[in-house]
Amino acid sequence: MKIVRLRTNHFKNPLGCNVSDLSLSWVVEETNAKKQESAQVIISNNDKFNLESIIYDSGKCKDADSRSFRPNIKLEPCTRYYWKVKVIGDNGDLAESDIATFETGKVNESWNGIWITPDLNKDVHPYMRKDFEVDGSIKSARVYATAAGIYEMEINGEKISEEYLLPGYSVYDCWMQYQTFDVTKYLKRGKNVIGAMLGKGWFSGRFGLGGLENTYGDRMALICELIITKEDGSKMIIATDESWKSHAGPISKSGIYDGEHYNANNEINDWSKETCDDSNWTGVKPIELKVGAMEERLSPPIIKHEYFKPKKIITPKGELVLDFGQNMAGWVEFEVNLPKDARVFMQYGELLQKGYFYRDNLRSAKAEYEYISNGKKSHVRPHFTYYGFRYVKVDGIENLNPDDFKAYAIHSHMDELGEIKTSDERVNRLILNAKWGQKGNFVDIPTDCPQRDERMGWTGDTQVFSGTASFFTDTTAFYNKYMKELREEQKLINGSVPVIIPRVRNQREVGTGHGSSAWGDVATILPWTTYLYFGDKSMLEKHYAAMKAWVDYIIREDEADGGKRLWQTGDHIADWLALDNPDKSDIFNGGTDQYYVATVYYYYSVKLAADTAEAIGKKDDAEYYRKIQKEVKEAFCNEYITPNGKISIDTQTAHVLALFMDLLPKEHINRVAEALKTKLVDKGIHLDTGFVGTPYICRVLSSVEANNFAYKLLINDDFPSWLYSINKGATTIWERWNSINTDGSVSSTGMNSMNHYAYGSVVEWIARDVCGLNPVFDKPGFKKALIKPQPFAYLKNANIKYKSASGTYVSSWELSEDEKVKYAFDVPFNCEAEIILPDAKLTDVVLKGDKPINIEERDGNVILKVEAGKFEAVYKPTQDYYPCLNINSSLKDVLENEEGIEILRKYIGASLDGFQNIPELRDMSFNKPLTANPIFGPLSLLNQEQIDALAIELSKCRVKI
Template sequence: MKITHLRTNHMTNPLGFELDRLTLSWITESGNSQSVSQAAAQVVIAIDEEFNDILFDSGKLQEIDSLGYNPEIEMKARTRYYWRVKVWGDAGDEATSDTAWFETAKMDELWEGKWITPDLDKETHPLIRKTITLPDNIVSARAYICGVGLYDVEINGKRVGDEYFAPGYNAYDFWLQYQTYDITSILDSGDNAIGFMLGNGWYKGRFGFDGGYHELYGNEFAVIAEIIVTLKDGSEVTISTDQDWKCALSPITFSGIYDGEVYDANQESKGWTISNFDDIAWGSVSLTKVKTESFQARRSLPVKIMEERKPIEIIYTPAGETVLDMGQVMTGWVRFKTNAAKGTKLQLQYGEILQNDCFYRDNLRTAKAEYTYISDGSEREVQPHFTFYGFRYVKLTGFEGEINIHDFTGCVMYSDIDETGTIETSNPLVNQLFRNALWGQKGNFLDVPTDCPQRDERMGWTGDAQVFAATACYNMYSPAFYQKYMFDLREEQKKIGGSVPFTVPTVKPKDDNGFIGGHGSAAWGDAATVIPWTLYLHYGDKELLRQQFDTMKDWVDYIRRVDEESGGKRLWQEGFHFGDWLAQDGPDPQSPMGGTDSYYIASAYYCYSAQLVAKAAAVLGKNEIAEEYAKLADEIKQAIKNEYFTPNGRSAIHTQTAMIVALYMDLIPESFRPRVVEDLKEKLRTDKMHLKTGFVGTPYFCKVLSENGANEAAYTLLLNDDFPSWLYAVKLGATTIWERWNSVLSDGTISGTGMNSLNHYAYGSISEWMYQHMCGIKPAEDVPGFRKINLSPKPYGKLQFAKATLQSASGSIESGWEIKEDGALTFTFLVPFHTTAEVILPDALLETIKVNDRELVNSRFAAKQEGRYVKCGLMAGKYVFDYMPTASYILTYSTNNSLSDLLNNEETKKIFEEELPEVAGNPIVQGPFAEKTLREIVKIPLFSRFAPSEKLDKLDKRLELVRQ
């Protein structure tokens, strides 16, 4: 056995984070062990790395859960704690982990440091510095820092840390977070210099709706810091910000989230963070105050340069422009080398798409998205400090002579989150779709789950965040990232009686009610319930649920108050709602409002969120609350049935989304489900097997189809490649998910500039269906965190194979399938240590299945036949199942049925003769080749010219409609 992924509060070795309650987790891998599950575990915490001074020892306990163990210890400020775990397997073997650690911040200690602000014009970007003298025998040193808007810190000429955009983006007036840095290796005995560089950021720069607002939280630059140095004798030296620090003009003459940055190297103070720098001419600073309700240790994961990419091409456009093509829409910036002559102005402008083969950025609206560097004549490598861009293309201006593509590096920036999931299929377009959704997540997980990273918006829209949450948890290890977001949501929520803003953090300045962006919309506000429940399902840590339970409950209570004040009908029929945002079925093609009644959607989420509160309460042992909200959900469900469905179960709102949410959110009696499923399938056929859904209906569409006997229709939606569909964008070269189904028209022109992002991850939620249904990896509600796994992959004949891997909270999971040339099916599964899995094999006969080359019926595995499925329980291990299916997985008549089968059915014969008359009427085909499938026949040179692929695809689609 081997123990890996030791995490404290879902972070690896966190330094200086707010630790509300300690949660330790880890993963045990079987390796070559005979053990398949944990028999017991022991957690030990010490204050020294050698574990001589043990603070906590759980002892050997059976009940310790690796998904989330909460040792009760009293933590001290500014202290590093070491911990390790020992695991005993059920076969008697054992393993001990490496050592992990966590270090507390200042906690409740008073600050000696003071907020200081430069005595400069409020718009002038400052440098702030001080020289300090330290004694010998330094053992350790920490810096506790916060600066607004954004800050960088240097000590002795070296940048401290590898993160950017500190202190992060949150509701600064409610809480402000400081960062902790280990600076032991940077400090020297004797003289040292410390310097801060400040930028506007979200705090005082332009940001928000309609082009943004200035000074959302404050109007001056400020910084606070304490450097605490521990000496060998145990004493401490503290250096704090006060009025003795000095300031000067920064070489950054402008910075902004939307507009970029201007850096004049000629204004640099060379060596300003070296101890012998002469700052006699520098100006003074003043004490100031930064208004916030709570000043606390960090919750934000650091934003870092997580990947680097080289441009794939330099393009010289018809307009005479020089443009870098990074080959991928990404978030971050381009770093470049230069030795331009003194005074040369180099400019980089960022955009997502070319138009008429020329650089284009009109869809960024008012965001300038540019970087300007004014050279001092020196040779160096240059990158911004206090801005980021969403881009694929970079227009270069001012670069003289031949440009070397190797001088440019794309820096991909997002919060420090590990990738956990992969998907691969036999279809390159589907594979690209998966990558597009993953890149959309990377591009928008920059401290806040934003809607888009490029235009004058970049805000934490709650609707986008909740519909994508499950996909996010498959793709990347997301609990700590979402915990910070949900903490912010809670702080906002407390100010408005349990409601939830449209964006978190909400955008200031405040109106009379405290918000400018609005609040209380269904699906958007339901981030309060959906995200905590999703985190619990994926990571199995009850603490994630406990921390946000009041958030969940207060949101539903807010809706209930609105309901009571409007008559207590157990429907939500008040206020503004985004509804099925950007759906294709709205009455006005120019409007983003979909065709499904927004009050119906609101009432559906009212019911759904009440259900989630009831479930969460039950998990946490709050049984009376669970009963109360289950009863409330039942009352809403009855009201929805009475208001929106006929006595025979027909949906009075005849849209795809209306029926999808009824099925997904369990809004209707079980007796209504067959009718609604059939009506949805008929509606889909009427809509020519294309989705018409928006932000609400789309995430659930394929899941509803696959879970209700219409898996073929789900695959049809996945594989459609004309508008509107996921693969439409892929075929047009998209490398991320678009905001609109037709963000770019089929001729390559952008469809509009008012609201048109090419990196908008919401529709990337199709990846959740790909993990859960195409590949079959799904967590079980009764045993979450993938401690119990539902493995139910659903093959489909237009794909030869599909497979997924997931580094889950319980360990590595694999699930894949392949259709062999003879039609046989092979499934491959990897079940991690200390988990169980229920495998459901479709169209299978128990006596024909082999597992790991042995007959399943004679194996040790409990398997049973249930209709056309075989169910089998598995423990940890790797498994290969083989069998010949009882029904074809090439699910179209034209690819699987012989020609005689097609011609013996009047309906299919008519379609066949209409689409391929040359083949249908050929006597040779009807003779010796009649028992061959159509795809076999068209390989014969005599006939292949009559059946090109586009004709076969059209025939397939018509025949599939018959089958359905």
């Protein structure tokens, strides 16, 4: 038995993070035990765990929760704690974990430091420093710091952290998060120097749709405390005050959108060392900032991750371009040894067009880097910006050596959890593209895109992708911070939710600025998704106020409109970028009525609020929201569903939402599902959904036993489809289905990103339905899983390995040559699962591995109830998983239609005379697989492209669809 992944509030050994709601978690591996007999959590104030140092001991708890163990203890400020856990399994296995740590920040302690700004022109990017002397042996030292802008801090010539873009992006006027650093190793007895470089960043640099500066203020500023504890127990505090000094640095310009200009001639190499002569430096001055209360950090660290080496390209124009092979967020670092005043100029972009460097889609973002050499060999990197790019055009270096350049992906750090593989490498690339879309857009906040003059926290993009993101990584801490931003913004607008969080204070509002359905519903969807995937109830408790405020806002809007239990007021973005708008001049808004979408999400958010209230024991709230939920459903059906079950809004998205959100009476589900399939056939089995319909369409199709449609949407590679972008060389998810036209040209420059993850939400369907791994409402965090794979022969195999909060699951399947399916599953320690083997008879299933605790046959499936273990199953399914014509027509319907007969004759090249008179064949369905349909033996010789073309032609001749 081994205990791994010890986390405190979902951080590994956090330093100075907000742990006021202390939550400890761990995972047990490498044991034959099935269940936890007991677990014991011990917390100490030193790593010896001697009796007098232990401040908490749970004892042997039978119900200790490894997903979120919450000891109710009072934590002291600026204190390091040590903890470990002991686990006993039901077979007697025993393990003790390694020691993990967490350290509190200043909490409510007052600051000795004050906000200071350099006594320089407000646009000058400064060095700031303070020298001091330590007259004793140092036991430990901590820096507590933050900035108005972006800062990098050094002590005695060394950068004190591997983090970048500190302190990140927040609703600065509501709260300011500060960082804590252990700097003991950087200090020495005697003379020392602490210093910082500052940039404008999100605080005062050009940012937002209006591209204005001074969003929160017009000065760069710093606040800092260095607290040194000596071996004799005494403390020494070096804090920002008027004794600090400042000097212009080498960075002349910086901005999130525009990049950075760096003149190495203005470097002061020893600026943070005692050897620096600062006698001619200028001073600093105190500054009053309009910022919120100082609080411990919630942000995961923004650090360097993967790096890429480039290929050198010379374009037809003679441009020197580096291709790093992957679209990403980050920057390029390089080595140079150039003459003094030589200039290197770099421009970042996502695309080539006709072989040329291209970046018109960046709009006003300059996305450039300029370096002026001081004549010395140097390692060069940006400091106060980042870029979204794959390609970089370089001017100023003759005989450029690509080996001197590296591109670093820079994003918020989270534990990576999920790996999904299939038999189709294009689908695997799609999954990887979605993962890279997340990496590029998880830079402290979940952004829409990382390259153009936007990079903002669009709430709609965030909520639709949250399930996929939670299969890829542990999103809990990242989303917890974002929900803090959301709640602070909510307080300013009476419970509504902005479409962008944080709101850019001096930019023009988008639409109404707040209150859009689907976008505002991030307030309920994000906490619930995180709870469902990771099982930490504190996410619901902390963010229930935000969930409740949003739902109550919608109810007030409804009440002001007459209390119809419909949301038919306001301005809603709705199915953004869908392809079904009858007004072809409107390329942004989908064809689904905005108030239909609003009412659907009204229902969904009220349901989630009721679910949450039940989960955290708020009985009265739960009853109230259940009542509203029921009333909204009744009003929705009366408004939008005919008595016979037809939806009045005739779009794919309208049908998808009604089915996914469970808004239909049971007797109408089949009709609406059939109508959705017909609408897909009308589009040649292609979707025309946007940001609202796309995340759910495949999940809905799988839920109504239309896997053939769902898989066909997945493997389509013509426009519009997911694989269309793969064929065009995409390495991230595009903003639009046609971000690149079929001829390779960019479809638009006004709003067109090659790294926009919303449509990557299809990966949640691949994980949940193709691979079959699902969290369960009553035991979230995968303490229990519903494993229900749904194979179909457009793929030959699929596999997911997922390091859940409760342990590592595996679910895989493979189709064999003899039309059998082989399944393999791993269920981790102290977990349980219900495994549904689809289209199975108990007498046909051969099981291997650990024994299930229960087996039954129900509704055409075999259900295994299992505890921890490895399980295999092989059988020939009762349904054929091979592609069929995908239309709902009988043979009779076609043969009674002259046009249908001609279409069939064209494809099979055979006479159809007399077929109408064979009774046993007249009603044979085209929906049956071709291999099982003897009359169409010639059809079995057609390839899939021909089969699909035949289905489309038959649908167009209106053969009783």
